[in-house]
Amino acid sequence: MxxxxxxxxxxxxxxxxxxxxxxxxxxxxxxxxxxxxxxxxxxxxxxxxxxxxxxxxxxxxxxxxxxxxxxxxxxxxxxxxxxxxxxxxxxxxxxxxxxxxxxxLIGNMLKGAAFDQSMVAISQNSEVIEVVGEPIEAGYFVMGSIQTSGTDGEASLQYSISGPKGDADVYVQAYKEMEAWVLYNVIVHWPELDKKIQVVTPVE
Structure with a gap:
């Protein structure tokens, strides 16, 4: 054996x-x-x-x-x-x-109207431009979730941006009302600088 x-x-x-x-x-x-x-x-x-x-x-x-x-x-x-x-x-x-x-695939699905609107708001913010520089580009990956029910919905997104001067993280909250997305909260964050810019402020 x-x-x-x-x-x-x-x-x-x-x-x-x-x-x-x-x-x-x-x-x-x-x-x-x-x-x-x-x-x-x-x-x-x-x-x-x-x-x-x-x-x-x-x-x-x-x-x-x-x-x-x-x-x-x-x-x-x-x-x-x-x-x-x-x-x-x-x-x-x-x-x-x-x-x-x-x-x-998931990231591309999340790059919808709420994402586009947040990028427009960020690209027009003078404080963000001062720190990141121009042009501002979004990272390839987008994380978060989008939930819709009929004409209403809610989106919570996180992605990165970069420019000639540096990189930053972006956090977005948006709501969909009657087929139209409205930004509720957009924050640009630099972890290494412990700095945040409130691009869109929640309305009480």
Missing amino acids: NQEQEYVSGLGKNSVVPPEIKGWNWGAFFLNWIWGIGNSTYIALLMFVPLVNIVMFFMLGAKGNEWAWKNRTWRDIEHFKQTQKKWRNAGLIVFFVVFPLFFI
């Missing part, structure tokens, strides 16, 4: 884990619960539990190989390694390609 045959998979706690498969599993780290279902490691579903999921990212990365070996039957060590390599590659694609595209 060769050494590889001594290692037994798929028997839970009774499995014998080969030393060479121990180590970090990037597929489990990046794809977590999806990887868990594919590898019969259902503890990965704890990713849906708030706060616990933060710990599970690292637990899956560190213990994923051992858990997968114990929870699923593998033909041999090479079969296991090849399968986990495919999971790793899929995880890298999702992390470096799919996620960025997703955030770009």
Whole structure:
């Protein structure tokens, strides 16, 4: 009997884990619960539990190989390694390609009328121009949310701006009334200078 045959998979706690498969599993780290279902490691579903999921990212990365070996039957060590390599590659694609595209798509969706109006207000503010310089350009990514209900709605946005003199963060609140967006609150913030400019002030 060769050494590889001594290692037994798929028997839970009774499995014998080969030393060479121990180590970090990037597929489990990046794809977590999806990887868990594919590898019969259902503890990965704890990713849906708030706060616990933060710990599970690292637990899956560190213990994923051992858990997968114990929870699923593998033909041999090479079969296991090849399968986990495919999971790793899929995880890298999702992390470096799919996620960025997703955030770009969301950012473009948020660049609507409220965003455009805030940029006009900022570009015409003399205090902002003095600190950032001209022309003022918006960063590529926009974070936040837009909620609409019929002709009304609410937007909460955050993005960055830059100019010849420096960069700053922008926070925007706007309301939609009868199909028209109205800026409610626009703040330009320089964290390193601890300086804020109220471009649009909320009306009491």
